[in-house]
Amino acid sequence: MRIGELAARAGTTTRTLRYYESRGLLPARRGDNGYRTYDEEDLKLLRQIRTLQDFGFDLEETRPFVECLRAGHPEGDSCPASLVVYRHKLAELDTLIEQLTSVRGQVAAQLARAEAAVPGGPEPKCELGGHA
Amino acid sequence: MRIGELAARAGTTTRTLRYYESRGLLPARRGDNGYRTYDEEDLKLLRQIRTLQDFGFDLEETRPFVECLRAGHPEGDSCPASLVVYRHKLAELDTLIEQLTSVRGQVAAQLARAEAAVPGGPEPKCELGGHA
DNA sequence: CCTTGCCTTGACGTCCGGGTCAAGGCTTAC
DNA sequence: GTAAGCCTTGACCCGGACGTCAAGGCAAGG
Secondary structure, eight states: OOHHHHHHHHTOOHHHHHHHHHTTSSOOEEOTTSOEEOOHHHHHHHHHHHHHHHTTOOHHHHHHHHHHHHTTOSSTTSSHHHHHHHHHHHHHHHHHHHHHHHHHHHHHHHHHHHHHHOOOOSSOOOOSSOOO | OOHHHHHHHHTOOHHHHHHHHHTTSSOOEEOTTSOEEOOHHHHHHHHHHHHHHHTTOOHHHHHHHHHHHHTTOSSTTSSHHHHHHHHHHHHHHHHHHHHHHHHHHHHHHHHHHHHHHOOOOSSOOOOSSOOO
8 A cells, every 4th residue: 555545544644644754653664666655554553643633642642552553452552651641641631621611710700890891792782771 | 111121020021022013912112222112001911911811812812902901991801802802712712621521531431441451550559460 | 441231133943733835756547 | 658646855834922043232330
């Protein structure tokens, strides 16, 4: 399988695959003509990367999962190093969600306070002051 | 007041102030020597920007607040345009928090599943299989 | 006068995950 | 043979909010 086919089958682009290779994440064998050659295993690795990326993992954070699969384990998270990343990500998410929730509350409070002063409220039912 | 002092009093850097000026957000008057000159009002505007930035607002999103203050209003959010930004930010935060919470759940589920297979669990009390 | 420290502009670097050419080689089908 | 469609590398572009020089002007103190 060449780069275009792999990209298509994984729903990504050739540029992305070359980028992964440049990061040492998904190296490719080369054919006699210099073309990159991939197999089904690479597709599996790539899908693992993409899944984690969709979850918001950094590229670097997907590395343990890929190496785990490459080491012959059935799943990318069959290795302790992957679990460490999972836990780290969970903690990161918790912190982030907490912060965002806090900010959300503060912004909501500011909005409520400001709306009391400026009648340009949520809905244009401005028939309290002027009757026309 | 010159740029260094303003930066120090607002807890930011001169580079940041020049950047804001380049964006047209916080223009400065100039003294005879070409030095930027600021007053207490600018400090107020700057603090407004910084507060919103800390909340995660884009620079552009702070513009209505700054213009509101510059128009003579007591607060940066005393204008309808600012309220629009508040509401937009709230919606954005809600969406984001929702997504992150969903991801958090999925990651937690993956972790739980993987931990069942790999005994390298949260704490090293591995005295279930081997007794030594 | 000299040093130190603040100021000026301009320009390039950073981080991240790629997108978008450009110029040329290979392959495949007709 | 030739055109289309794949592949190669290299190099620059994106956004956001600045950081980090570089090279030089200006001000204040001794």
